[in-house]
Structures are given as structure tokens and as C-alpha cells.
Amino acid sequence: MGFVARVLVNGVAIWLATVLLSGLEIVGGQTTAEKVGIILLIALVFGLVNAIVKPIVAVLSIPLYILTLGLFTLVVNALMLMLTAWITEQTSWGLRIDNFGTAVIGALIVSVVSFVLSGLTGSKR
Numbered sequence: 001m002g003f004v005a006r007v008l009v010n011g012v013a014i015w016l017a018t019v020l021l022s023g024l025e026i027v028g029g030q031t032t033a034e035k036v037g038i039i040l041l042i043a044l045v046f047g048l049v050n051a052i053v054k055p056i057v058a059v060l061s062i063p064l065y066i067l068t069l070g071l072f073t074l075v076v077n078a079l080m081l082m083l084t085a086w087i088t089e090q091t092s093w094g095l096r097i098d099n100f101g102t103a104v105i106g107a108l109i110v111s112v113v114s115f116v117l118s119g120l121t122g123s124k125r
């Protein structure tokens with residue numbers, strides 16, 4: 001149940017980021033059910049990117065983490081969100097991001113909302 005809860009939390013966080021930012025949007029789906037399905041698929045791709053790619057990038061960028069006192073985490077999170085958008089852009093549905101600045105703010109929103117919802121639901125990373 002932990003994996004499903006993480007996907008749901010990520011889905012809510014990504015949805016909220018798209019509501020708050022004009023440069024971040026979800027493409028595809030005509031009905032509400034289709035939109036929810038697309039959001040869950042985006043959250044699944046985002047979770048897989050975070051599980052597979054993010055640890056590799058984190059290890060390779062340890063010097064930058066140290067140099068920036070951890071602020072490089074925002075850049076890495078934005079890159080993971082942009083990678084998710086790039087993967088889903090290969091289809092007719094998915095996440096679209098206008099620019100890197102939008103990705104940074106979107107990643108910050110996704111991180112904060114995900115942290116709060118994980119604390120409220122009791123799901124652990």
C-alpha cells in the first residue's frame with residue numbers, strides 16, 4: 001500500500017503545482033476521469049524517475065550539494081520534473097513545462113506538498 005500512497009501523494013502534489021503555475025500544465029483527457037488517470041500516470045512516471053535516475057544524479061553531484069549547502073537539491077528536483085515532462089511529451093498526454101524557472105518553482109511546490117501530505121497520511125519515503 002505504500003507505493004500506491006506515494007503515487008497518490010505525488011499525483012495530488014503535481015496537480016496542485018499545475019493549478020498554481022501557469023507554465024505547468026497537464027495535457028490530454030477530455031473527462032474528469034481521464035484527467036485523473038493522466039495525473040496518476042504522470043505521478044507514476046515521476047515516482048519511477050525519482051527512484052531510478054535521482055539517486056544516480058545525487059551521487060554524481062555531491063560536490064555541488066556541498067558547495068551550495070544543499071540548495072542544489074532544488075535544481076535536481078527541477079531536472080527530475082523536466083525529465084518526467086520530457087518522457088510524457090513522447091505521448092499525446094502528459095505534463096508540459098514552459099521553462100526551467102517554472103520547473104524549479106514547480107519542483108518546490110511538489111516537494112513541499114508531497115512532504116506535507118506524506119506527514120498527514122503517514123506514508124514514508
